Amino acid sequence: MAKSNKSMIHWLRWPIHYRITIFVLLIILVFGELISLVEPKEFPTIFDGIWWAVVTxxxxxxGDYVPKTYLGKGIAMIMILAGASFVTAYFATISAAAIKRQNSYAEGAVPFKGNNHVVLIGWNEKANEMIESLHSVKPYKQIVLIDETLKESPLIENVHFIKGNPSNDQTLLKANILEADAAIITADQHKNEQEADMNSIIVLLTLKGMNPNLYCVIEILTELQTKNADRAGADEIIKSYKLTSHFIMSSYLAKNGLSKFYSELNPASGNLFKVLPVTENLIGKTFKEASHELLEKESILIGIKRGEETKVNPPLSYEIRPLDTLIIFTH
Structure with missing residues (x-):
C-alpha cells in the first residue's frame, strides 16, 4: 500500500522563501550546537556557536570565533558549502518575491483588503478628474479602480487597481465589494452609446446582486436606458448627455465665458453641492427667508427636494415643509 504524500504536498505548497528560511535556520542551529560540542574551548556556549554559524x-x-581542530574545520567547510547556497537562494527568492508582488500590484492582480472605500468602474479622463476631486475633499479615502483595458496601474496615491471585467463576481470580490462604501460606474468610452449603457447596467446589476445596500452612481449616455438603470437599482443616475448639452447651450446663450464658472463647480476647487435634511428652525419659512439664513453661514440655497420632485430656484414664497431636503452650494 503506497504511503500518503499529504505531508509532502502540504510542505511544497508553502512559499519557497518560507521553506528556504526554515532550512537556513536549521543549518545555523544544528552546526552552531555541533561546533560548540566539538570545540568547547573555542565556543564556550551554544550561543557562541550559533553566532559563529550566522556570520559564517x-x-x-x-573572525572572533574560529575552529582550531581538523574536525571543527571540516564541520565549518560542510556548513559553508550547505549554508551559503541556501542563504544566497534565500535572498534571491526574497528579491524575486518582492519584484513579483510589485509587478502583480501594477498589473492589477492583488486583491484589495480595506473597507469603506469607493469602487470606480472604468478608466478615462472623467475617472481621473473624479479621483482628483475626491482626493481634494477626502484625501484619505481609498479608491479601488476596476478596468479591463489598462495594462498596468495608473499609480495614483490611495488608488488600488484591479484588472478585470467589472461584471464578473471574482473581479468584484477582489475589490472587496462587500465592504465598499459606494460604487461609481462610468460609461465605457470604447463602445458606442447603446452598448456602453447596456454594459453599465449589467455591471450595476452585478454590484447590486452582490451588495444590495451599496450606494451606486451610474453614468448613462442615452435616454432609452435611463429607466432600465432605475429598474436595476441605481441610487443616482447621471444623464451626461443632458448635462453636457445644457452646459453647452447655457454657454451659447450667455456668451460670456460660463466655462470658467463651470470649473468652479468642481469639489476640488473648494465649492460643492450638498443635499441636507431641513432643520427645525427652517420649517414653515419661505424660500426667501431660508436663503437669507443660509447665506449668513456662507451657503447658497439652490433648491428644495420634496419626495421625487425637485424645485430649483422656486418662488420666493415657496414654504419649506418638515420632510423636505435642501440643495445648497457651499464650501
Whole structure:
C-alpha cells in the first residue's frame, strides 16, 4: 500500500522563501550546537556557536570565533558549502518575491483588503478628474479602480487597481465589494452609446446582486436606458448627455465665458453641492427667508427636494415643509 504524500504536498505548497528560511535556520542551529560540542574551548556556549554559524553562512566572517581542530574545520567547510547556497537562494527568492508582488500590484492582480472605500468602474479622463476631486475633499479615502483595458496601474496615491471585467463576481470580490462604501460606474468610452449603457447596467446589476445596500452612481449616455438603470437599482443616475448639452447651450446663450464658472463647480476647487435634511428652525419659512439664513453661514440655497420632485430656484414664497431636503452650494 503506497504511503500518503499529504505531508509532502502540504510542505511544497508553502512559499519557497518560507521553506528556504526554515532550512537556513536549521543549518545555523544544528552546526552552531555541533561546533560548540566539538570545540568547547573555542565556543564556550551554544550561543557562541550559533553566532559563529550566522556570520559564517552570511559570508560576513568577523573572525572572533574560529575552529582550531581538523574536525571543527571540516564541520565549518560542510556548513559553508550547505549554508551559503541556501542563504544566497534565500535572498534571491526574497528579491524575486518582492519584484513579483510589485509587478502583480501594477498589473492589477492583488486583491484589495480595506473597507469603506469607493469602487470606480472604468478608466478615462472623467475617472481621473473624479479621483482628483475626491482626493481634494477626502484625501484619505481609498479608491479601488476596476478596468479591463489598462495594462498596468495608473499609480495614483490611495488608488488600488484591479484588472478585470467589472461584471464578473471574482473581479468584484477582489475589490472587496462587500465592504465598499459606494460604487461609481462610468460609461465605457470604447463602445458606442447603446452598448456602453447596456454594459453599465449589467455591471450595476452585478454590484447590486452582490451588495444590495451599496450606494451606486451610474453614468448613462442615452435616454432609452435611463429607466432600465432605475429598474436595476441605481441610487443616482447621471444623464451626461443632458448635462453636457445644457452646459453647452447655457454657454451659447450667455456668451460670456460660463466655462470658467463651470470649473468652479468642481469639489476640488473648494465649492460643492450638498443635499441636507431641513432643520427645525427652517420649517414653515419661505424660500426667501431660508436663503437669507443660509447665506449668513456662507451657503447658497439652490433648491428644495420634496419626495421625487425637485424645485430649483422656486418662488420666493415657496414654504419649506418638515420632510423636505435642501440643495445648497457651499464650501
Amino acid at each position: 553562512v552570511s559570508t560576513v566572517g568577523f
